[in-house]
Amino acid sequence: MIYGRCAACKSQRRRCPSDCIFSPYFPANDPQRFAYVHKIYGGSNVGKMLQQLPEYLREQAVNTLYLEARCRIQDPVYGCVGIVSKLYQQIHDTEAELAKIQTQIAYHKLQNQQIEVESNFNALSTVDAETNLNFLPTQSNSMEQFQWPNQVPNLFN
Structure with missing residues (x-):
């Protein structure tokens, strides 16, 4: 048995029975919780809803009613839909x-x-240039020192 009255019974100024349907979900130390739900849904409507639900779903239903009522009081036009x-x-915005x-x-x-491809290309070009430099004629075998015969023999006679 709960000592004293629950928030719902205090709000409705009535005696809290031992089998009060509100007492497990609206404790006396949190009167604002019932006030929000009562303002939006009405105390008797909440009581009827809770009686129709199995006991294991009641706490979740009360928490949902409280959340929706609080959102509706804070934003009367959109309520929970505004938050969603x-x-x-x-x-x-985050996906974009x-x-x-x-x-x-x-x-x-x-x-x-x-950049990597260009640097590799530049590195290869440098290596190719250095390799081609080895094939260029030097002073010892330059084209100027090469002696062509004065006459090329005619092989088709």
């Missing part, structure tokens, strides 16, 4: 930002690959 809409907007960042990452990876 704001959360969906945040998800959409994520896509933008992924695009930037892909762009920077592509730039890094291009």
